[in-house]
Amino acid sequence: xxxxxxxxxxxxxxxxxxxxxxxxxxxxxxxxxxxxxxxxxxxxxxxxxxxxxxxxxxxxxxxxxxxxxxxxxxxxxxxxxxxxxxxxxxxxxxxxxxxxxxxxxxxxxxxxxxxxxxxxxxxxxxxxxxxxxxxxxxxxxxxxxxxxxxxxxxxxxxxxxxxxxxxxxxxxxxxxxxxxxxxxxxxxxxxxxxxxxxxxxxxxxxxxxxxxxxxxxxxxxxxxxxxxxxxxxxxxxxxxxxx
Amino acid sequence: xxxxxxxxxxxxxxxxxxxxxxxxxxxxxxxxxxxxxxxxxxxxxxxxxxxxxxxxxxxxxxxxxxxxxxxxxxxxxxxxxxxxxxxxxxxxxxxxxxxxxxxxxxxxxxxxxxxxxxxxxxxxxxxxxxxxxxxxxxxxxxxxxxxxxxxxxxxxxxxxxxxxxxxxxxxxxxxxxxxxxxxxxxxxxxxxxxxxxxxxxxxxxxxxxxxxxxxxxxxxxxxxxxxxxxxxxxxxxxxxxxx
Numbered sequence: 071x072x073x074x075x076x077x078x079x080x081x082x083x084x085x086x087x088x089x090x091x092x093x094x095x096x097x098x099x100x101x102x103x104x105x106x107x108x109x110x111x112x113x114x115x116x117x118x119x120x121x122x123x124x125x126x127x128x129x130x131x132x133x134x135x136x137x138x139x140x141x142x143x144x145x146x147x148x149x150x151x152x153x154x155x156x157x158x159x160x161x162x163x164x165x166x167x168x169x170x171x172x173x174x175x176x177x178x179x180x181x182x183x184x185x186x187x188x189x190x191x192x193x194x195x196x197x198x199x200x201x202x203x204x205x206x207x208x209x210x211x212x213x214x215x216x217x218x219x220x221x222x223x224x225x226x227x228x229x230x231x232x233x234x235x236x237x238x239x240x241x242x243x244x245x246x247x248x249x250x251x252x253x254x255x256x257x258x259x260x261x262x263x264x265x266x267x268x269x270x271x272x273x274x275x276x277x278x279x280x281x282x283x284x285x286x287x288x289x290x291x292x293x294x295x296x297x298x299x300x301x302x303x304x305x306x307x308x309x310x311x312x313x
Numbered sequence: 314x315x316x317x318x319x320x321x322x323x324x325x326x327x328x329x330x331x332x333x334x335x336x337x338x339x340x341x342x343x344x345x346x347x348x349x350x351x352x353x354x355x356x357x358x359x360x361x362x363x364x365x366x367x368x369x370x371x372x373x374x375x376x377x378x379x380x381x382x383x384x385x386x387x388x389x390x391x392x393x394x395x396x397x398x399x400x401x402x403x404x405x406x407x408x409x410x411x412x413x414x415x416x417x418x419x420x421x422x423x424x425x426x427x428x429x430x431x432x433x434x435x436x437x438x439x440x441x442x443x444x445x446x447x448x449x450x451x452x453x454x455x456x457x458x459x460x461x462x463x464x465x466x467x468x469x470x471x472x473x474x475x476x477x478x479x480x481x482x483x484x485x486x487x488x489x490x491x492x493x494x495x496x497x498x499x500x501x502x503x504x505x506x507x508x509x510x511x512x513x514x515x516x517x518x519x520x521x522x523x524x525x526x527x528x529x530x531x532x533x534x535x536x537x538x539x540x541x542x543x544x545x546x547x548x549x550x551x552x553x554x555x556x
Contacts, residue, residue, distance in 0.1 A: 150397030157361040159386040
């Protein structure tokens with residue numbers, strides 16, 4: 071119940087300020103721009119959206135997701151409103167869940183706004199809409215993972231800029247690790263087992279299978295556990311800061 | 314209504330509050346005095362459940378803040394020192410949010426918000442964004458938030474700080490009026506305020522109580538005939554504390 075109240079406030083706050091609109095517009099410009107330019111959407115004639123559209127999402131999210139999540143706790147700590155929240159009869163975990171789901175909702179709206187491209191491929195070709203749905207779920211999971219990490223960083227600092235820089239750095243690393251070109255270069259310098267470790271930290275293994283329309287339990291567990299660990303970490307940091 | 318029992322807080326090696334014990338009964342307004350850094354805010358933050366105490370306990374209406382934080386917090390109205398607010402919200406939106414998080418809904422919520430707006434004279438700015446308010450109004454908005462659920466215990470950290478003389482007078486009158494039916498603990502630097510609004514006062518210094526009594530008793534104790542004299546004899550100065 072209290073999670074819902076906090077969720078509504080956070081979501082209201084995103085849409086009362088230009089934040090959500092700016093993020094959604096920039097996301098739409100980038101995702102469509104990349105699909106039509108580097109993605110060669112018109113030329114490849116592929117209606118699955120796998121390479122033309124979803125492929126670009128982790129690259130966009132690694133920069134934009136932290137911009138949505140950075141204020142979640144940093145702002146509360148800077149304004150002192152964390153003291154209000156901490157003395158309301160709500161648990162830290164319900165506040166964390168409310169805030170996290172609110173930030174995820176902003177991204178859900180952003181992703182939903184890309185619906186014209188789904189209509190377009192359905193009009194032009196005969197795509198597997200189940201696979202497209204899986205692609206969207208994969209995108210949202212990557213985004214939620216980045217948001218959860220941003221939230222963890224945001225609990226550590228009261229400075230939004232520091233939070234943004236650190237979270238972007240972590241997200242960029244997660245996107246680069248496991249990206250073929252990057253690991254190939256890295257392979258020249260380090261041992262194969264090290265490469266394997268690096269790849270397992272990257273999002274591609276798990277995102278790509280969903281992107282192909284494949285629901286594998288291991289991917290869901292991977293995304294779920296990173297999100298869960300980040301949220302639990304947020305709770306631990308917030309409690310530790312007070313004692 | 315408020316029973317503080319041997320409350321202690323250490324920050325690293327520094328002792329902020331040292332085995333502090335006192336009680337506030339219904340119908341009592343306790344003034345909490347002391348130099349900056351004496352541990353007033355830390356004590357209040359422990360009673361309100363924001364900081365976990367290193368040792369000791371505080372009971373609000375018989376409920377331990379350590380054992381049953383949510384139930385104890387529901388009994389308290391708290392005004393933090395800097396009157397923090399969600400600045401992107403309107404006054405009425407903020408109060409509605411606080412009422413909802415306190416578990417009020419429907420007509421009860423509407424009535425509570427109306428009553429708080431009325432008590433704190435916020436009707437003229439109710440629809441205004443908090444960002445655009447003057448300091449006095451912001452302070453009163455935060456005070457209104459503390460009164461929403463008609464708590465049995467009010468804890469006010471420097472409620473008159475930064476207000477103009479008229480506003481100070483109004484807040485003192487409000488505290489006096491509310492004090493007839495509630496237990497109020499409020500901290501202040503203004504010694505005249507103690508005589509104007511408190512039924513009892515304690516002076517803390519370096520985390521310990523150094524004087525306790527009704528304003529008249531404290532004045533008598535001072536010898537010199539004013540609270541200021543007593544304050545200066547029983548508390549240590551910043552410059553001394555540094556040695």
